[in-house]
Amino acid sequence: MPPPDDLVARAQAGDQTAFRDLYRQHAGRVYALCLRLTGSAGDAEERTQDVFVRLWDKLSSFRGESAFSSWLHRLAVNVVLNEARTTKRRELRVMPTDNPDVVGAQHAPVQSAGLSIDLERAIAELPDGAREVFVLFDIEGYGHAEIAQLVGIAEGTSKAQLFRARQLLREKLDA
């Protein structure tokens, strides 16, 4: 397989075979991010496809100023969070509720193999807001200021959501 830079350049030139190779190289990383941010295997598959369709459209704007994988990661976060915001607005219109956790609870649970299955499942079961902040801060390494900007919340809310997420996780894993 050609080096990644070469693949990106070929995909930017419209080579779909190169783009498929890029997909195969990065699908696992993108899917893991989508799975954890959405807490639903079905949604994660859809979001992963959305990310790569969006990538195809946006590829020409990649100038190599950062590593391609970092750039793609940021794009994936934006795609997932934008979709989450849109879905939440749509669902709140047809199903008014005071409890936003109800929306998250409707997703199918994550089916994930491996040693960390309990933790993965516990993360998937977190309320949407807490899960997004936890995944971005504790797993993906974003800072609170950045998360606040990405998710569209105040920095203090991000910290509070993180505290809540960690507390809920410890309770779930101890149960």
Place this chain on the structure above:
Amino acid sequence: MNEHELERAVSRLPKSIEPPRDLWPGIEARLRKGRWNWYWLPLAAAAVFALVLIARTVETEPAWDVTKLAGQPLLGTARLTASGRLRVGDWLLTDDSSRALVAVGEIGELEVKPGTRLQLVAARPDDHRLALARGAIDATVDAVPRLFFVETPAGTAIDLGCAYTLETDSLGTGRLHVTRGEVEFATGSRSSRVPLGAIIQTRPVTGPGIPYVEDAPAPLVRALAAFDFEKGGARAARNVLALARAQDALSLWHLLQRVDPTLRATVYDRLAALLPPPPGVTRARAIALDSRALEGYWTKIHRIHFRRMTLRGVLEIDPRTGLRAR
């Protein structure tokens, strides 16, 4: 569970998780749809007409023959009772008790072991390509190099005319054992050449480890794994050098290209002491990773290794020279 334990558990979560099914066909369909414009209509109509004409005369969809060997493999959504055809995009699944034999076009065949999930990605004369999502295959190919490819979550096995066993889990932790010819295993940033009688381990993200010979001592194999996958750095590299024998030259040739530049001279000197370089390969050029020098060295290492492997049990071969041992 306290804060620290949670932190540790989170740090152990895998960075990559393979999707449970191949999402590429859906993406590809949406890419095509996204680029659709009305002015393509006349062209598309003509193409459809031409395809209909062709379809009437020949079978256009490439497919490979699949034969059941044991149990009840699943071909797409149907049980494989005796034999069937694996088409591009189709998945073949074997459970714990089933096995199947797949013809690789007209250039080879592969046995699909129990617990395997694979997909036919391309079936063109110049590109025979499978995606091995998990499980194990025994492949035998008799063709010129670079016609048969098996994509795994850790990278792609590129056939260079050979027979091999490849196994992987859904994340990319696996093993490649070559029994004839040579295989290249590559990711975007790293590749390993694996000749007959050699083995590599694979891991998610990192890709292929450094190859080692079947009879490599266990401590050497552990040192290589520490270097490749456990961030063992200079210490692990020095362990490899201390444990390597002349027959492990192929491992040192790979190590030379993967160590920190400050260690290259040390690796080269050990390699040259175990298996002297051929004429024309200088220390300076090899340390600079000059491609001609590396190729020249590899040719010699490969020739001696090949001779040693093929004459196993017949003649004892000196691993430094490739000549009959005295």
